[in-house]
Amino acid sequence: MVGLFVAAGRYTSAVSGERPDPEALLARVKEEEARGRRGKLKIFLGAAAGVGKTYGMLEAAREQTADGVDVLVGYAETHGRAETDALLVGLDLLPTRAIDYRGTTLREFDLDGALARHPALILVDELAHTNAPGSRHAKRWQDVVELLDAGINVYTTMNVQHLEALNDVVAKITGVVVRETVPDSVFEQADEVELVDLPPDELLERFKDGKVYMPEQAEEAVKNFFRKGNLIALRELALRRTADRVDAQMRVYMHEHAIGKAWPTAERLLVCISPGPESARLVRAGKRMADRLGAPWVAAYVETPAQLRLPPEVRDRVTQTLRLAEQLGAETVRLPGQKMSEAILAYAHDRNVTKIVVGKPRRRLWTRILIGSIVDAIVQGSGDIDIYVISAEREPQGVPPAPVGRRAIPSDWAPYGWAMAVVAVATGAAWLTLPFFELANQVMVYLLGIVVVATRYGRGPSLVASMVSVAALDFLFVPPVFTFAVSDVRYLFTFVVMLVVGLVTSGLAARIRMQAEAARQREQRTAALYAMSRELASTRGLDELLKIAVRHISEVFGSQIAVLLPAQGDEGLAQWAGGQFSLDSNELGVAKWVHEHHQPAGLGTATLPGAAALYLPLQAPRGPVGVLGIRPADRHALDSPDQLHQLETFSNQTALAIERAHLADEAQQAQVRIETERLRNSLLSSVSHDLRTPLAAIKGAATTMLEGGAKLDPPTRQELLESVREEADRLNRLVQNLLEMTRLESGALQLRREWHPLEEVVGAALSRLGKELADRRVDTQVPRDLPLVPIDDVLIEQVLVNLLDNAIKYTPAKSPIRILATSTDETVTVEVADHGPGLPRGDEDKVFEKFYRGLPGGRGAGLGLAIAQGIVKAHSGRIWAQNLPEGGVAFLFTLPLAGKPPASVPADA
């Protein structure tokens, strides 16, 4: 298989050392922690069907049950063998799930049932099984991974031929293609692998007795499969695979305990992937090499401008190959570059790669001599990196990469038509100039045409244009005219040069065009991302952010977008109202799965691929913030990992923006809480004082009378009783104010506006304060022709009472008070002026603040003016205070005369 080996020194890693480095240790500790929470996976591995894996698994399960472990048989395929069936007796069986598929009922493992039941250990046979369409995951091993993630231990079985990395080897040995495979990473993460071994002779014996069940294979194939040679080879594979594992465990153990000195220098393998179908083989070979070396490996694909032009199915194949590599545990990269060899070498040096695996060149010898091969270029520039060249045989037929939906490529003949038109024009021009110019000039005219075609329509049309031009030149202008014959052999040279110039020009022009196109695409995406980030950065509010994100993502990816956010309070997801499509319950289920597992699912992924849309988790640093649903117009538009990565970049930006919005909300809420807290404290201290003072007076007076009894003289009794009444009134006013304030602030205040004569409201306020105002002159000036005002009379009376009360409190006894009302077309202004000391300069606005008091220890809670302000504002009016030049202060408020005035009152005689 390894065709050519080119050794070129040895690269020694700078990070090799005797001691395990602390970060690696930490990583291992973390891994172990994660493993502790995860369930443990035990795989019963066999060389072929019929060796007794299921039997072995059930036996082990029975032992566990005997030890008191809660064991559940999730799925066991006994194929009706009596001795295997017997082992099931007494074990807890999970009912299978029935799935209707094209008229037949398929019985499948019930993942949700298992998760709900949550046993300590579950048995799930046939790890490589492909689930029926409509199941959550495409493959059973994905079910198992979910079980492990849920902390359930799993026993399962598989044959060595199902290992992804060995797939092609097995196919080669046996000639039977196995379609159901398990990624090596799953196998490698197994905590235990038990080899169920049966010597080939015994297995053949069992096969002859009809004890081996081989489904879905033609009898002939089965017979071919069960040949001794095959079985020996498979057994060897299984044994070697298990031995490798033991070896790897040993190495990990040694590393952890820093035993021995035999640390291999750090190796890193790079596999170069080409668009050809042989690359899958290359990947598997690379995987096996990497495993043997115990080295990390990278699968790299160099995207040259030329490759952007490859037909979609070829690009799909590259995608598939990269996915395969990812499944086999490789890191995958796409490298942009002009030349494959340069890009590969630059990356290899960057990443300290020690070995590069490339495919054997397929170019014919002469092209290799002319243009040079990539391998040669890589070898020349490799320095101390080892290069492995793997023969590029085609894959055996029948092992196609996992099927990708085919897209009809619209064949576009228009550019060729235009190319012909350009040649025709060039011919016309050449014909017209024939009498004046030499043949050389006609050649130039044709070359010009070829350049035009190359720059505008790309390589294919320009190639055609070159050839047609040469033909036309020969036919029309080279003597003998109107034949393809050539009289002078020198003209042949002209043709060859013209053709070569045409080809080179078209190649160059086409490449420039491709580069420009590639740059344009990159530029467009970058610009789109930049535009979105910038807009997101300058926006506040979750709804606005989501609107922007949805609009941008929808435009860039030509898809409909939905956003799901965690529902308030409970665990579920709620659809954001601004999404472009809505999800039915099935799709919601997919989204929910994505949200819970923080992994993409749905269209184009391996999980629930039947969904109508692709769902990506919106993952922010502090955790998941929602799910993004993308429903492309064309179901295959998102198949390429490139698109997926782009989408992830966009969704990450969106997630960050959402988190930012959440943080801003939280900050604001915290601010509000602090503010509320501060107010509450100030209210409490103020109110507790104001409530206690009158209470103290009342209690004091009452107890004095109770205890003093008859000894008190009548005037003293009278005095005490008066103080009880006054203090009760004071308490009442305070409570009234507090209630009023609460009503105003809670927004519970409802204006009951009616048209009132202001005079009446003033009168009501004056009556209410009759006792307090008894010894004051109140000068009231309300013009008779003042229009009716649309007010809530109860509240405006309260405003007047509060203003008057304020004047009574802060001005000397018996000083007069003035109430003045004036009106314009739009407003009525009311003024309450006193002859007191006036407000301290600068306090004209502060007086309306809650708990502001003009005098320290002044009577009242400092709420009256704040309430007045609240009421006036509720009437869309304005209230303010101003010191008067003649002394005293005036409080003024306006009441707008808005709304339709009432029907005029009919006069009577």
Place this chain on the structure above:
Amino acid sequence: MPDPVVVVIEDEPQIRKFLRATLEGQGYRLFEAATGADGVVEVGSRQPDVVIVDLGLPDMDGLDVIRRVREWTAVPVIVLSARGGERDKVTALDAGADDYVSKPFGAGELLARIRVALRHTAGASHEGDDAVFNVGDLRVDLVRRQVFVGDKEVHLTPIEYKLLTTLVHHVGKVVTHQQLLRQVWGPSHTEQAHYARVYMAHLRHKLEAEPARPRYLLTEPGVGYRLVAE
């Protein structure tokens, strides 16, 4: 005349205690009920002269008590209610209550309301209203349809006069806008509350010395008007 009987429907024991002290000191016979249901039974069995109902009862709405009582008797009902509940007061008055007192209230205020209520009952049981109504400087001669302030006769328009006599008829009691509109303008004008306000302003300017600081025609904001009785 025997001592007037008062039924108090009030759930607060402290208030009942205070009412008992006040009213019995003034020579009323008092019967108490702590719930609306008991109250209705008391009113039915005691044949009271005045009923005092708290609007906030534990078992049923005070309004329902009023409606139930009004099914068979025209006994004066005085409502106790907190300030700020103007809507409740108007509803209670329109449902058949005669007057209200806002909590917290003084004994004097309540006694005055009871006296007014009793006087109205007495007036109704005797032959009609007095021919001449007198308060302060204001004198209304209902027979001759003449109105005097001091010695000067004041000329009123027919509506003003009707408004004034409606208030005289209910003297001392609060009259809601609805009641005034219905009685003065008729049932089709009950939506035009500002009619009453505008005419009340006219009346004040004709009858009051200081219309913006009225002595006779008082406003109860959000509820209605009251012509002072004494």
